[in-house]
Amino acid sequence: MISVLILTRNEEQDLPGCLASVAWSDDVHVFDSMSTDRTAEIAREHGAHFTQRAFDNYARQRNAALETLPFRHAWVFILDADERPTPALAEEMRQIAAQAPESIGGFRMRRRDFLNGTWLKHAQLSPFYIRLVRRGRARYVRDVNEILEIDGEVGDLREMLDHFPFSKGITHWTQKHNTYSTMEAQVVAAGVSRTEASWKTALFGRDFHERRRAQKAIFYGMPGRPLIKWCYMMFVRGAVLDGAAGITYANLQAIYEYTIVLKTQEIMRGSQETQARQKTGN
Incomplete structure (x- = not known):
């Protein structure tokens, strides 16, 4: 199986859909930047582990989650609350996690950004992201435009991760x-x-x-x-x-x-x- 890490800050609108999209995992962690809305309540209602940390910068926040949370499984799938793995991606990740050689430390996938229901297939500037990582083999660097560095090889997945950056307007x-x-x-x-x-x-x-x-x-x-x-x-x-x-x-x-x-x-x-x-x- 795969553990899931969801980064949040006042995500009461998007978090329910995100949690529903990863209901296939038995180890979901919500790592929160001191939300003041119903984020904590929603996470616990869905059975997710909920942890809070005061935000300092994006790289340190994500590293703190990767380094301190007690993930149950060897692979961690990293999400923002406005992202949704397609069912096909979820199945591909489960299969690849069971078969990947030790030399591979992470997997890159293509993300589809949507605006007003339209996939920004051509307009999207950065479509490829490493989001499935082996526990203990990934670390974010740079405070701005943070980059995920992997200890080991990086593989590629075929299926899509959907992103709704304009979900809140x-x-x-x-x-x-x-x-x-x-x-x-x-x-x-x-x-x-x-x-x-x-x-x-x-x-x-x-x-x-x-x-x-x-x-x-x-x-x-x-x-x-x-x-x-x-x-x-x-x-x-x-x-x-x-x-x-x-x-x-x-x-x-x-x-x-x-x-x-x-x-x-x-x-x-x-x-x-x-x-x-x-x-x-x-």
């Missing part, structure tokens, strides 16, 4: 991404590591997340990023082929990128003004 999505944009702006203002901004790694890196990290570092240094991102999503990835949902998503992502640019400029101006005051003694 556009307002919730924009509020969440307002927090993300602040965190990204702080990273950009601090200076992205030049060793990460490698074209070779961005194009030919062995791992998807390794390529993605290098691509992000290169992208941070480009002028006109919001427009570049919009054009890339619309015409290179083909978001326009996803219809109104794809166009909406491309617009939202361009706005998100522009927000990062503005916040980065604001942080850097503040830093320069602080340095100038220190030089003048004021």
Whole structure:
């Protein structure tokens, strides 16, 4: 069997459906960031183990769950409350967990993001995620855009993980991404590591997340990023082929990128003004 880890923060709306989608597991853990709604009550009503920890950052929160929870099984399936494994994926995971050689430490799967009932097949920027991991062989790194590092080989699953990022509405999505944009702006203002901004790694890196990290570092240094991102999503990835949902998503992502640019400029101006005051003694 497989243990399940669900990360939550005020997820009374999405958690019931998420728990129903993993009812096949006899070891479900909800790791919560001090919710103030009915998240705890819902988790316990469904028979899930419930643990709380004050949130500090995404990587540390997820690592705390992986390192401290008493998982019953050797494999752990990691979920957010707005995600649902399809029945086909659940069956594939159960079969592969029983047969996987010891050399494999995790499995990557394709996630389908939905907006207004439409799969963002072309618009979605990051469709592949490692979510099934062998206990004790996985660790998250980086405070922003956290990456899951695996001790061992990473296999690939065929079936899909469904994701509903707009389940709580556009307002919730924009509020969440307002927090993300602040965190990204702080990273950009601090200076992205030049060793990460490698074209070779961005194009030919062995791992998807390794390529993605290098691509992000290169992208941070480009002028006109919001427009570049919009054009890339619309015409290179083909978001326009996803219809109104794809166009909406491309617009939202361009706005998100522009927000990062503005916040980065604001942080850097503040830093320069602080340095100038220190030089003048004021």
